[in-house]
Amino acid sequence: MRVFVWSACFALAAAAIALLTFPPSESTGDGTPLADITMPVLSATAEKGAILFDRSCASCHGAEAAGRDGVAPPLIHKIYEPSHHGDESFQIAVARGVRAHHWPFGDMPPVDGLSREDVAKIVAFVREVQRANGIN
Numbered sequence: 001m002r003v004f005v006w007s008a009c010f011a012l013a014a015a016a017i018a019l020l021t022f023p024p025s026e027s028t029g030d031g032t033p034l035a036d037i038t039m040p041v042l043s044a045t046a047e048k049g050a051i052l053f054d055r056s057c058a059s060c061h062g063a064e065a066a067g068r069d070g071v072a073p074p075l076i077h078k079i080y081e082p083s084h085h086g087d088e089s090f091q092i093a094v095a096r097g098v099r100a101h102h103w104p105f106g107d108m109p110p111v112d113g114l115s116r117e118d119v120a121k122i123v124a125f126v127r128e129v130q131r132a133n134g135i136n
């Protein structure tokens with residue numbers, strides 16, 4: 001009996017580790033969201049940013065910046081917290097594009113048609129959603 005309990009525990013732990021290591025949603029490469037997002041009530045500025053994000057970024061980064069598997073990463077992710085990717089890194093990403101370095105999704109091309117003020121609104125949106133998801 002004791003042996004049975006231990007092997008059951010072991011099997012459960014192995015299954016949990018397998019799930020943590022290979023989350024089902026992270027290997028499909030088909031555009032499924034890569035993060036589970038809680039949407040906060042947005043400030044007026046962030047609302048404007050959300051509209052711009054929807055228009056210029058969501059095709060790759062996904063609705064709610066949750067990422068799209070095989071396309072682009074979630075910006076609601078610890079990698080993009082303010083101390084690692086400050087607001088200026090968003091300005092540079094939009095103006096010059098990004099060479100792939102954190103993810104296996106290829107380069108991000110520069111995005112046309114957005115002023116620095118527009119990008120600042122997008123950043124306000126991303127930061128508010130980050131905070132609502134425990135990323136500070």
Ligand code: HEC
Binds near residue numbers: 057093
């Ligand atoms: C054509 C697809 C595409 C579009 C459109 C796009 N991105 Fe990206 N973006 C990517 C990919 C892919 C990466 C990941 C690069 C890597 O591997 O680090 C990325 C990375 C980033 C990064 C991280 C930059 C860094 O320094 O590591 C930021 C910030 C970003 N995107 C913001 C935006 C914003 C804001 C928009 C809309 C104005 C946008 N992206 C539109 C594909 C895209």
